[in-house]
Amino acid sequence: MNVRDRLIEAIEQALHDLNVDFSLQKIHLERPANTDHGDWSTNIALATAKNLNRNPRDLASEIAATLEQQSPDFVEEIQIAGPGFINFKLNDAWLHEVLVQVVTAGTDSWAAHNVGENQRVIVEFVSANPTGPLHAGHGRGACFGDSVARLYQKCGYSVQRDFYINDRGAQMRLYVESLSARASNAEVPEGGYHGEYVREWAAEMPSDADPFEWGYQRALRSHRETLEALNIHFDNWFSEKSMVDSGAIESTLTDLQEARAVFESDGAVWLQSTQWGDDKDRVLVKSDGEYTYLLPDIAYHRDKFERADLLVNVWGADHHGYITRMHAAMSALKHKPEDLQIAITQMVRLQRDGEEVKISKRTGDIVELSEVIQEVGSDAARFTYLLLSVDSSQNFDLELVAQQVNENPVFYVQYAHARIHSIMKKADQEGVTLPPVEKVNLSLLNNPRELAILRALQELPETVLRSTQEIAPHRITNWARDFASLFHSFYHDCRIIGEDIDTELTEARLWLVEASRVGLVVSLDLLGVSAPKEMWREDENGESNG
RNA sequence: GCCCCUGUAGCUCAGCUGGAUAGAGCAACGGACUUCUAAUCCGUAGGCCGCAGGUUCGAAUCCUGCCGGGGGCGCCA
Numbered sequence: 001m002n003v004r005d006r007l008i009e010a011i012e013q014a015l016h017d018l019n020v021d022f023s024l025q026k027i028h029l030e031r032p033a034n035t036d037h038g039d040w041s042t043n044i045a046l047a048t049a050k051n052l053n054r055n056p057r058d059l060a061s062e063i064a065a066t067l068e069q070q071s072p073d074f075v076e077e078i079q080i081a082g083p084g085f086i087n088f089k090l091n092d093a094w095l096h097e098v099l100v101q102v103v104t105a106g107t108d109s110w111a112a113h114n115v116g117e118n119q120r121v122i123v124e125f126v127s128a129n130p131t132g133p134l135h136a137g138h139g140r141g142a143c144f145g146d147s148v149a150r151l152y153q154k155c156g157y158s159v160q161r162d163f164y165i166n167d168r169g170a171q172m173r174l175y176v177e178s179l180s181a182r183a184s185n186a187e188v189p190e191g192g193y194h195g196e197y198v199r200e201w202a203a204e205m206p207s208d209a210d211p212f213e214w215g216y217q218r219a220l221r222s223h224r225e226t227l228e229a230l231n232i233h234f235d236n237w238f239s240e241k242s243m244v245d246s247g248a249i250e251s252t253l254t255d256l257q258e259a260r261a262v263f264e265s266d267g268a269v270w271l272q273s274t275q276w277g278d279d280k281d282r283v284l285v286k287s288d289g290e291y292t293y294l295l296p297d298i299a300y301h302r303d304k305f306e307r308a309d310l311l312v313n314v315w316g317a318d319h320h321g322y323i324t325r326m327h328a329a330m331s332a333l334k335h336k337p338e339d340l341q342i343a344i345t346q347m348v349r350l351q352r353d354g355e356e357v358k359i360s361k362r363t364g365d366i367v368e369l370s371e372v373i374q375e376v377g378s379d380a381a382r383f384t385y386l387l388l389s390v391d392s393s394q395n396f397d398l399e400l401v402a403q404q405v406n407e408n409p410v411f412y413v414q415y416a417h418a419r420i421h422s423i424m425k426k427a428d429q430e431g432v433t434l435p436p437v438e439k440v441n442l443s444l445l446n447n448p449r450e451l452a453i454l455r456a457l458q459e460l461p462e463t464v465l466r467s468t469q470e471i472a473p474h475r476i477t478n479w480a481r482d483f484a485s486l487f488h489s490f491y492h493d494c495r496i497i498g499e500d501i502d503t504e505l506t507e508a509r510l511w512l513v514e515a516s517r518v519g520l521v522v523s524l525d526l527l528g529v530s531a532p533k534e535m536w537r538e539d540e541n542g543e544s545n546g
Numbered sequence: 547g548c549c550c551c552u553g554u555a556g557c558u559c560a561g562c563u564g565g566a567u568a569g570a571g572c573a574a575c576g577g578a579c580u581u582c583u584a585a586u587c588c589g590u591a592g593g594c595c596g597c598a599g600g601u602u603c604g605a606a607u608c609c610u611g612c613c614g615g616g617g618g619c620g621c622c623a
């Protein structure tokens with residue numbers, strides 16, 4: 001049992017002994033921001049005092065006194081502070097235990113959880129129309145979705161990544177017509193696609209090719225290549241058209257009819273989504289007999305629920321209005337709305353040197369995602385996309401993100417990892433043999449820099465869990481950046497290898513370095529960012545000075 | 547008009563399942579290389595947390611209203 005759970009248990013016991021009813025309260029144990037307030041703190045006295053009609057500080061004192069009597073050996077001091085907080089100062093040994101736990105778990109297991117219990121999750125993201133290249137905005141959804149999938153995996157879920165392809169309907173038709181028109185030097189149809197890429201692709205298209213099939217494959221290849229450049233791989237590319245052929249769309253409609261969720265009016269078939277809180281009913285089949293986008297999408301979600309227990313969708317801000325109707329449709333099909341989680345990503349504005357970039361210099365169109373990756377690199381693109389909460393709109397400055405400068409945190413974090421490998425290499429060169437961690441005197445690690453690293457590592461599992469629950473990978477990005485900072489400070493203050501460093505201390509610090517490596521690798525992996533073993537800055541002449 | 551996101555240091559943003567003195571990066575200023583990579587570190591300065599009420603022992607955080615920014619409100623996808 002870890003320290004936190006043991007503390008909670010001790011508190012519960014104390015409350016029990018005092019006959020304090022805390023059934024309404026969960027015992028909240030947190031690490032105070034200010035280390036003067038101890039290693040752990042609880043507000044339980046504040047939270048329960050009111051119902052008991054007691055003074056919180058008095059209650060806190062009683063709880064503390066009871067705790068003192070049965071206090072676990074690792075507790076060094078218990079203090080009452082402020083309006084009634086109970087603060088625990090722990091022996092540093094608890095952090096040395098953390099070190100052992102981290103290196104024992106290693107990069108595969110540290111911060112991993114079982115909460116998923118192998119439940120199946122489908123994360124659906126990007127799902128761009130196969131009518132043209134991905135643009136910079138798709139990049140955010142792509143990196144976010146992939147990182148969310150990694151988080152679910154880390155939490156013990158069985159994860160699949162889905163890409164839904166709208167390969168039928170009006171948009172697809174217009175795209176194919178535009179492609180054919182360009183191929184034969186005809187006019188692009190009304191409402192068609194005018195982008196430069198249509199010209200380029202039309203020029204590639206063999207004269208005997210079927211424009212629909214060829215155009216579809218060409219767009220898909222473009223998506224796939226761009227996503228692979230970000231190291232994003234989908235398990236399923238799910239075709240909308242395939243559901244027409246398989247009859248899945250028709251049987252979905254039947255299911256909805258049997259659920260009494262649809263009605264006919266004005267020659268159209270409607271989903272009575274107002275039954276489930278929508279502000280109006282929605283058309284499923286138009287009066288001309290065509291499906292709207294909604295019905296195939298419902299059929300697709302029905303299919304996903306056959307393959308998974310939990311669905312996570314990543315949608316752009318322009319789709320937020322569809323959440324209610326999709327939840328309504330799932331409710332009609334007897335699924336729990338909370339089993340369909342929908343994350344909305346806000347807009348991305350591309351900039352260069354602070355100026356908004358609307359148009360690609362190369363194509364004259366919207367800037368393609370592939371151009372962004374080419375300009376800044378995959379690691380910087382991913383880290384930057386994942387730096388902010390997706391609830392905030394993002395200014396993505398190409399100039400800044402491409403630069404290997406201080407303002408760009410991705411290199412700062414990666415550099416911490418590179419430094420670790422430098423240390424390992426040095427240790428190797430110096431012929432240091434590192435004994436197993438149980439044989440090393442970890443109590444020598446008492447420098448505030450060293451202890452700060454262990455505190456942060458201790459927090460990573462909880463950060464991972466929260467990131468997953470909140471579908472918020474930016475928490476990991478921020479953890480990684482803060483952690484890199486702690487590591488750089490430690491590195492600066494604590495020499496690890498040298499003639500004037502005691503062998504025992506070298507050993508303890510090397511294990512701390514290894515634990516740090518675990519933390520960095522775990523967090524970078526959740527972000528899909530590489531952990532390089534070496535990094536050399538290029539000088540002005542573009543030459544490596546390493 | 548209705549719905550969603552958002553407003554925190556000069557800039558970009560964390561913090562928002564209520565907690566103690568509101569944090570980080572960058573920019574500014576001042577320091578630190580004989581070292582395992584100075585792509586680093588240390589320090590200083592910088593705040594009516596959009597505004598006004600409310601709930602609470604306690605509000606950046608929750609509720610209501612208002613103001614500003616972005617997005618969405620089709621038998622389009």
